[in-house]
Amino acid sequence: MSGIKVLLFGAAADRAGTRETVISAETTTLDELWPILAERHPGLSPMRDTLAFAVNGEYARGDASVSPGDEVAVLPPVSGG
Amino acid sequence: MFAIVEEPIDVGALIADAQRPDCGAVSTFVGTTRVDQNDGASVEYLEYEAYRPMADRKLEEIGAEIEERWDVREVSIVHRIGRVDPGQASVAIVVASPRRGPAFEASRYAIERIKVVVPIWKREVWSDGYVWVGSQVGTRT
Numbered sequence: 001m002s003g004i005k006v007l008l009f010g011a012a013a014d015r016a017g018t019r020e021t022v023i024s025a026e027t028t029t030l031d032e033l034w035p036i037l038a039e040r041h042p043g044l045s046p047m048r049d050t051l052a053f054a055v056n057g058e059y060a061r062g063d064a065s066v067s068p069g070d071e072v073a074v075l076p077p078v079s080g081g
Numbered sequence: 082m083f084a085i086v087e088e089p090i091d092v093g094a095l096i097a098d099a100q101r102p103d104c105g106a107v108s109t110f111v112g113t114t115r116v117d118q119n120d121g122a123s124v125e126y127l128e129y130e131a132y133r134p135m136a137d138r139k140l141e142e143i144g145a146e147i148e149e150r151w152d153v154r155e156v157s158i159v160h161r162i163g164r165v166d167p168g169q170a171s172v173a174i175v176v177a178s179p180r181r182g183p184a185f186e187a188s189r190y191a192i193e194r195i196k197v198v199v200p201i202w203k204r205e206v207w208s209d210g211y212v213w214v215g216s217q218v219g220t221r222t
Contacts, residue, residue, distance in 0.1 A: 009132050010202030011216030050216065057135040073132055077215035080129070080160060080201030081112045081172050081192055
């Protein structure tokens with residue numbers, strides 16, 4: 001199935017109850033993708049302001065374009081070290 | 082060397098590899114897992130996960146930033162993921178430079194950048210639940 005692959009990490013995976021999901025959408029932006037993701041996984045909603053996003057492995061802002069075949073990552077505050 | 086590994090980090094080997102005749106300093110920072118305690122509970126271990134290969138690439142970028150800013154000849158950053166028991170190394174940074182100043186400064190820079198830009202997360206697994214560090218999400222009440 002072609003779609004936008006969404007990977008979730010750390011606390012976001014915990015809240016969503018999954019580490020990966022696919023969203024069927026035409027070309028859109030991260031900001032427009034978020035409500036679809038949050039509706040599917042309501043546990044994510046309270047985290048919204050803490051999250052960063054990556055598109056195809058690089059940090060991206062809310063107005064970044066995403067298309068079917070792209071990989072979006074939902075990144076909670078990093079805590080390496 | 083920039084690496085994300087699942088086994089214990091051999092810090093001694095990293096230091097040995099960094100020693101070279103044109104350098105008078107090898108600076109090493111080792112981040113180790115610390116056990117906190119409260120309300121009769123304690124951390125049993127930490128568990129790390131990474132978004133790869135983005136995390137690998139971010140480590141390499143930090144290395145490139147260091148080489149732009151300072152006169153260094155070797156930079157190694159190794160971060161461990163998976164279960165890390167108390168007191169073990171979760172990250173090791175080794176920098177060799179002709180003089181000590183850049184080695185100290187660059188190793189400090191590396192750990193500070195890791196904590197901002199590298200997509201790695203840890204959760205503390207306590208005797209009574211777990212918590213994702215930085216998100217305060219988990220099963221501890």
